[in-house]
Amino acid sequence: MSNSNVLDYLNNPSPRTLGRSPLEWLDGLQKPTVIRVAGRDRTRTRALATLLHGNEPSGLFSLHRWLLEQHTPEVNMLFLLGGVHPAKISPRLTVRQMPGGRDLNRCFKEPFEGREGEIARAMLAELHNAQPECLLDVHNTSGTGPAFAVTITNDAAHQALTSLYTDRLIMTDLRLGALMEYSEQEVPTVTIECGGSQDEQAHQLAYDGLVRYTSRQDVLSLEKAEWGVGVLRNPIRVEMAEEATIEYSLEPTGRADLTLPPDIEHRNFGVVAPDEPMGWVGDKGLSILTAIGHNRAESVEQVLRAKDGLIYPAQAIKVFMITTNPAIAKSDCLFYAVKATGEPLF
CATH class of the missing domain: 3.40.630.10 (Zn peptidases)
Structure with missing residues (x-):
């Protein structure tokens, strides 16, 4: 053609x-x-x-x-x-x-x-x-x-x-x-x-x-x-499983596998400390998320941890490309992350 x-x-x-x-x-x-x-x-x-x-x-x-x-x-x-x-x-x-x-x-x-x-x-x-x-x-x-x-x-x-x-x-x-x-x-x-x-x-x-x-x-x-x-x-790319559900809300309704606050975009290029919650996971926990680095899957537990239904960084991270558009969060990625220093997470 x-x-x-x-x-x-x-x-x-x-x-x-x-x-x-x-x-x-x-x-x-x-x-x-x-x-x-x-x-x-x-x-x-x-x-x-x-x-x-x-x-x-x-x-x-x-x-x-x-x-x-x-x-x-x-x-x-x-x-x-x-x-x-x-x-x-x-x-x-x-x-x-x-x-x-x-x-x-x-x-x-x-x-x-x-x-x-x-x-x-x-x-x-x-x-x-x-x-x-x-x-x-x-x-x-x-x-x-x-x-x-x-x-x-x-x-x-x-x-x-x-x-x-x-x-x-x-x-x-x-x-x-x-x-x-x-x-x-x-x-x-x-x-x-x-x-x-x-x-x-x-x-x-x-x-x-x-x-x-x-x-x-x-x-x-x-x-x-x-x-x-x-x-x-070399940021890590955090992706959602295809069948997983996401909503943006001030607190979880119990209907979604992942809930993020509506103002999550304000985290872009900011450092999130290990004791700062980023959102909530449902019964499936972090299994709905994948961490991709250098074209291969890594352990998402090296990026995030879940405790009592809340999601926290596993270490201080700088995040970017966070979106509040659920279609993009699912079809593209949830966010990218590096160490607070800008170095690769692993």
Whole structure:
């Protein structure tokens, strides 16, 4: 299948083709879309993907604003809008992936099955053809919380890219089929998590970072970084069993296997001490949870402990990517954790 059957293309789009708002522009898009904008230096290209999840709008909002303002980037820009179809489902920008479909950001590896696999393969082909010097993948976090970046490689180039948006970098050895793993093609690649999808501050951060990314002559040298980047290494991913149930409540109702308080998102990037309860488990205890590290299951008892129905950290931990969206908690993960120092738990 040719890429043009899967993707649409816009070259140097003029403001009149973009609609008056990001939603009007989205309404006019028919397929995942590639946007090319010519730069001052035509010999180099940078790439940015966004909207891989249809309910994460900051990247779309920032790109629409940037295109309307008719910036001339320092180098050629290749933009990839992946999740156009789920983003258009009413109410728009609320659906992560197509009903019955796969998470597009788990499809950037063989065998490229199904509709999402076709889109991922076509996007990878565009990157291969463009040979960008670097790639950013812009997301919103699944809950509220501060911005951070994720990478599979921690070096000066990845830290420099991170510093365009944030001073927090997560380095992980987990391989899930995410676009971020394009780093393995020797192209510095960073996922940017801008903050919550409803957060105006996240939209502004996405725009400010995009302006820095497109306007600087050099984005890969750490001496240009504006912040010292703090690195958290190899977090443990805590997942729920498929059949387990979760609710968010100030106290357990007895109907769910796991109960978390409604304000659990405030724990994001905070340290939780071993004597601080995080929530409640039902009769099945911690057996409904799995701890994943380095692509293999670890003992969840090394991360959490249960006592009298309450859940506590097994040691002081720093947690992030906590969500109060039960669908994401179940389909993706409950949270990630490292030691309070930022070191791996094990």
